[in-house]
Amino acid sequence: MNKLATALLIPALATILIGCSSGGSSSTPEPQNVSGTFNGTWGNTPGTQNGTASFNLSQPLNSSEITGNVLFDSNGTNTCLISVAVTGLVQGFGVSLEAGNTMFQLTLSDGGNTLSGSYVQGGTPSTGCSGQTGSGTITLTRG
DSSP: OOHHHHHHHHHHHHHHHHHHHTOOOOOOOOOOOOOEEEEEEEEETTSSOEEEEEEEEEOOTTOOEEEEEEEEEOTTSOSSOOOEEEEEEEETTEEEEEETTEEEEEEEEGGGTEEEEEEEEOOOGGGTOTTOOEEEEEEEEEO
């Protein structure tokens, strides 16, 4: 191999090897936009209460903040979960929401079309649910 080819090849190989061995960066995924309506089902952990839910969410461009409204239908098993304003944050594929006395920890999947995770209800009187507590799971689909 001539000297010119060697002089060009060695720095190129060194750059490739350094790039491969550095492990890359471990950045957080960009916030996903969750604006829109998500509909689905919820159920409490003991399985005694369940129903449907509709989340109407709004997230400004280039923002991780969420606002909107949540409407719960309990199939007659719980009159405590009703229409409530919601606020929250998106962090990558994670979504944290607060609706009245209920906290949601959700994951965005399926190309941004599914929100699923868990909820915990705290029992504050502001939503007409004095003394109500509990937890469960929820799965919602965009559309």
